[in-house]
Amino acid sequence: MGEARYSRQIPLIGEEGQERLGRSSVAVVGLGGIGSPLSLLVAAAGVGRIRLVDWDLVELSNLNRQILYTSRDLMRPKPFVAAERISLLNPRVEVEVVHEPLVPGNADSIVEGVDLVLDALDSLEARLALGDACQRAGAPHTYAAVQGLFGLVTLIVPGETPCLRCILPERPREEPAFTVGPVPALVASVSASEAIRILSGRGPSLAGRMLVVDLSSPSFEFIELSGECPHRPPEPPPRPAYFRRGDRLYAFEADPSGWERLERRGWAVVEESDAYVRLSGPGSVAVFYSDGGALLVGSRGEGDFREAVGGDLEDL
Template sequence: MDASVCIVGAGGLGCPAALYLAAAGIGYIRIVDCDIVSRSNLNRQVLYGDGDIGRSKAGVAAERIGILNPDITVEPLEVSLSGDSAFTVADGVDIIVDALDNYAARYLLNEIALAKDIPLVHAAVTGYFGQMLTVLPGRSACLRCAIPHPPESTAPPPVIGVTAGIMGCMQAGETLRILLGDEPAARDALMVWDGKTASWEKICISRDPECAGCGSGTKNG
């Protein structure tokens, strides 16, 4: 498929999302991550094995994806989203997949998507719970409309591996829907997965005219 996707974060969400997008034949996939593989990642970051510990996540991910589908182009980008290069990580792509693990970086990516007018498929996981929201810049609620401030918790919570797998696959599905011209499932809606009861809740979100991300910023700025 003549399409390009930038996956930001090659962790528990980014690994399954990258696998299914590559298998679907997305012509160009950029994988952004500056981290290295550690043993505690292996319960959910399914592109990596024991022998990859200490290696670059973006590099190994690109290598594995290249084996799965040698007909597509995969570009690893080992940069931090906090650096000066942040605003160019998604240049030239059709869709951004937010597979990050902290709100500071997620809000920055939301800002980048809005500034560059690129659809953003956000997801996040904690324990048994996952969430997904799709941002169509100027046409739907953004991440800040849905979640104006980061949740209280400070320490990174443990993630049940399958939670990340489910949400990463959901992001791949949402990305394909957008590329195929179908209606995104999580436009103006936060889709919440509860892995304890294996159930979904869809919470409607309205665009906030005073949003710090896509609005005047008068309320949340």
């Protein structure tokens, strides 16, 4: 496997390590400030299969730190844009797209069948659901987060290290994630380095300890995470057919041809592919996926959304 593509890293991880990477699989959950550089780094390193999980669209405010995307990608579904970029970067990587929000009812299926889960989420509720699913599956997973000029990274190994509920015994208040690009990029690099170590067979460096980065100084500090984990993850509820985040983002089950109803109401088709159809309407964007499901994004409340689509969201 001593090909030119990996010639600068094989002296560090070895031929066998590179082959291990090629046989390995990861789930990158969240494709924002951390997940966008993280997905590129593990793909460039030669990880064989990558599952990309996100349900959001690219927005202008993302571009200061989410380096996977460009201005041409605005209002396109993040996981499909990421899949395109990864295929251009390393065509040998097998890419799987999951275009739905992570909730307790679908978290088990998202972590199923991969060697390592890379948490790049920005919601605590979603992180806890992911952590519970990894505990049930016995799947090792990273925890990576940023706020302002601070970043955190650790590796959680079920049965060996404290779980995420141990690390976060009190739920911190959810706040907008203000940051500058170098902070999530650095955290993503550490997460990717840990993934490459594990998947190439060298073993983890962050199991049982957390790296805390403060780029205002800058400073780097390790915190030891010790003690037995007393938590038992709850059984997951059924997968819901309808999701919402605030008053601007809705995901729901829908017929793949539901977009035709919106087109008849004056919505304009702005992008059509084998994977999805994207439409623009009054103050809103809609995406209908060919494998089922739809997404509505905008600044409108749910009542306005229902009026805009001409009925119940669930009927589309």
